Amino acid sequence: MNSMERVITSMSHKEPDRVPVFHLFSHYGAKELGISIKEYFSDPGYVVEAQLRMRKKYSNDCLYTFFYAPIEIEAYGGEVVFVEDGPPNSGEPFIKNIDQIVKINPPVIKDSKPLQRVLEATSTLKKSVGDEIPIIGVVMSPFSLPVMQIGFEKYLELMYFRKDEFNQLMSINEAFCVSWANAQLEAGATAICYFDPLASPTMIERPTYLETGHKIAQKTLNQIKGPTATHLASGIGLPIVDDIVATGSAVLGFSGKDDVKAIKERAAGKICLLGNLNGIEMASWDKEKTRIEVKDLIKKAGKGGGFILSDNHGDIPWQVSEDVLLEIAETVKESGHYPIKAEE
């Protein structure tokens, strides 16, 4: 089986040859090429080269065209702060007060250099790999993006007490999100990962989410012309599995803090799980610990397909050693073949 077949089989809740692995590498590619993170993201050619190299090296079952979350903030004219040893971070929120919201226009994709770089990386990768391996594009959900646009505190005020302005910002973000997702699909992305950590009950209580972010997700995902995955960026997912299913997403990125057995039961036959190794802890794992964690996860979540092994955040930290990543790949090859021995 090639990666595409493996992933599609698992997503159809059937057992492929082995558990598929998504190493979700964004800035980690700069480490592979031995250049600075800022330089790495300045040229889509670097991203293409690193993605292809890391696919081989770590037996990766996907290519990932995610640059960094605040690239969307850059497109809105906001600031991005680069560091030497981690993902680029958003600067001061560019919406200084709630009254400014009426004046905001969604970015035009063809006018945004950073977004064009992502599209170029996507189309070059597509030319290189065809349909052999899925190319995963990324968007921030309209509901989660405002944390970077206006700051978390003001955003909560907006969500709870300023419904009109909240709705206004949501429709601006929805328009952008849909066109950004569809542009990536047109460029060759196989599927879109919709990052929506605020959907997690870790962040917003479920009743509020159902009134807000959930409706927004249904509306937005409906307009995206390709398969979507919802990622909670390590926020817990168990209580909202069925809600995410109802948005039409085919995959759910779940948390290291979720009960694997329970979420597997709830998701069975309904939504494919993606996760849930703790990337932060991974930075201090050794090979032994890695094997234990990976084997345990496969045992609990692998059976019947509907599972892709990955980190729980959708972004491998710079501090994780190559040895650990290689060990993950090795362990999956050894212990991830179907049929999987059920847990004694």
Add this chain to the structure above:
Amino acid sequence: MVEKRNLPIDDFLTALLHIDRIKAAEIFEHIYKDDRSFETLEHLTMETLERIGDGWEDGQLSLSQVYMSGIICEELIEQYIPKYKIAFKNKPQIAIAVLLDNHALGKRIVYSVLRAGGYDLIDFGQGLSVEEVVEKTMKEKIDILLISTLMLPSALKVKKVVESLRKEGSSASVVVGGAPFRLDSNLWQKVNADADGKNGTHVKEIIEKWEKEGKNHEFHGASHNINES
């Protein structure tokens, strides 16, 4: 004196979780009119906030509930401190800062919890470099420095803050918090912090424990994890 008898913790909790400012204020006023002490109000507040923080930790409550509850309690305590003719505590000298990241919500929550606990603390701001945090800590002669971070690289830089503080001769105790520390429960030790603040609502316990141990004169020293106590 703290009067724990008949404290309406459950009602207060419900009011906070429903962002019901009016009900919360009524409960405070009732206790005040009953001639009960300020410490009783403070106890009610801290006990309830801790329960809410723990509820978040268990996945039962959301972050927005933690945040809004903190704000409501802070507002109430600020109203009642003058009524009791007392002042916010400014010893030990406490400050809070976000190292490098522009993410102020964690800091805001911890700030509210400590204000609601009657502490006067300094907010150094966010997006600060290691040098800026150290400089401010030295200038303000801080005894307890609370550091919040969002990103892992920022969390790892706490080690540099501690190093520089010691080099400058400060013995300020450092309490850390934020997502990376919550996701790796040993990280606080790796960066040489004195305590891990977890979900923020127990931070007052850490400080009080240190105060009891006489750490306000010589705060730096024994490491401490609230979860182990």
